[in-house]
Amino acid sequence: MSPVKLQEFHAKTLLSRAGLPVPPYAVASTPQQARAQATAYLEDGAAAVVVKAQVLVGGRGKAGGVKLARTADEAEAVADAILGMDIKGITVRRVLVAPGAEIVRELYLAAVLDRGRQRILLMGSAEGGVEIETLAVEDPAAIIRVHAHPHLGLQPFQAREMAFRLGLGDHLKQAVDICSGLVRVMLEEDADLVEINPLAIVREDGPDGPAETLQLLDAKITLDDSALGRHPGHEQMRDLDEEDPADIEARAAGLSFIRLDGDIGCMVNGAGLAMTTMDLVKRAGGEPANFLDIGGGARSDKVAQAMRLILSDPSVRAILVNIFGGIARGDEVARGLVEARSRQTRSVPMVVRIVGTNADIAAEILKDAGDDIVSAESLDEAVAKAVELAGSAA
């Protein structure tokens, strides 16, 4: 399981569906599409369009992934430049095209889960476009915080307080709607985070001359993976193009897996113990190739699948299996290891430490499984052996 980070255009879909003021946008995966969309906005009166790379990594603007265009030709050219661009290792496959806005002022507004206070926290800053985490360190007083009531949610007076403190007294009704709306979207969509950065006061020409309104110019939403089951549409918003194929395979198998840069593959039950095993590998002078939690009660086929995942990384030179049986049974893990072993095409030395439930049966199973399986009693011993094996295999 892993949380679903939404692309900007998906986040905007959820926000506009909730009735919040999201300016028009379109998504293009070819320069020609971007051109057609830009043409429509320009003909509709926009002075320019903005073309934005749709990637989940931060710093798109600095990387050159956000550009203005004043003509259809220009829009096609910048879309051509951005599509296929590499931003922090991610290839841009889609761009968002939107009419350019005349920004009067930028602000920051987000609804997040506050673990310390066990409430939904609405955070605002009169300074938009900034990294909120940087601001939290450099000028924490500049962040306005309001906690939603656990039963009643964000109440109108709280939304008004946020609006006034952000200096949005001239836009009170809209600001209150947006504050309440972010919390509502968070609750309705089961999000961990709904972030608008920037929220902007935008000047537009209306029938009675120029008018200023609040608009959600950029949006970031992260969904709680535990709640995906009750939102049938959400899983489809996961951007598989931006994920390591190993992550996708791991999720399908119900494994918690993160690929890292080292050469010692780790298979552990339990997240805390898996992190600890990685820490000890590093402390012993080795480099973990992954974080992998096979979870409680893993059956042999799941273990075999986990082993295939580890071995799919060509840089793995040794494998460390550390299982503390509780719900997980040692013999099931051992059977899975043997099964995976019988099918693997490349020989990698493996250190196995299985303690707890059915560890004795596991030892019997592994005894006959092959010379390249080294057993270990303690965690420290297992780690030392794995680091040594990886070193000698290098």
Next chain:
Amino acid sequence: MSILIDKHTRLLVQGITGREGGFHAGQMLAYGTNIVAGVTPGKGGQTALDGAVPVFDTCAGAVGATGADTSVIFVPAFAAPDAIMESLDAGIRTIFAITEHIPALDMIAVVAEVEARGARLVGPNCPGATTPGEAKVGIIPGSIHRPGRVGLVSRSGTLTYEVVQAMTDARIGQSTCVGIGGDPINGSNFIDMLELFAADPDTEGVVLIGEIGGGAEEAAAEWKRANMPDTPMVAFIAGRTAPPGRRMGHAGAIISGSGGTAEAKISALEGAGIRVAASPTQIPQMLIEAGIAPD
């Protein structure tokens, strides 16, 4: 003595006829836990665990008939918040929620209500607690424990077992071991448990097992400094080498921006006079150095 549970605990198992609930109820009973009732809606009148435990349709029915005072919840995630509320409403004062993958936002109102009624919730997504030799509630293997005078509180599951085993191997027994769970919104935090340990005359020292993410370890360090300065305490933090921005299994375990790093936690703990082990196996020796005698 101990905290949370002991031989007088009258335990109600919610979801006792399910696969997980049934298996672990059997383990708890075998450990000697006083299980007085089970609840599965629609199966009232039956018995579980080979006739050893009566099953009721509702928590209120179970509490009325058996005087249950503590519950443990094994029901699926979608039904678990409701199970907690039912237990609470039936007058149960101590609730352990083992269930994992409960949507975080569902827990906000539940946790607030538990607090408003002056009850205690441990979890969700936690392994439960053991008071060695007296009672075990949840899924921690009973065999790893040894009765003694060091309390243990942890955010992890199997890592807890590792530490308990190391303590037991070194003849350092435990008063109570409790896992508070890895979810972002949960019922009890480190400080809630430290308060109980501080008030327990038979707990002489405490082990705290934390992990990256959030600020709970830092808050616990501050509380310890102010409220139990003389109690020997050893800590361990998992995730020293975890890369920022990647969530390590638990919903809580993520380093975001400058917050939640192992370094910040270790420095706060050490600043409060708490020894921080670099490996779980160092914990027994550190406890001895802090003044805990093996028995």
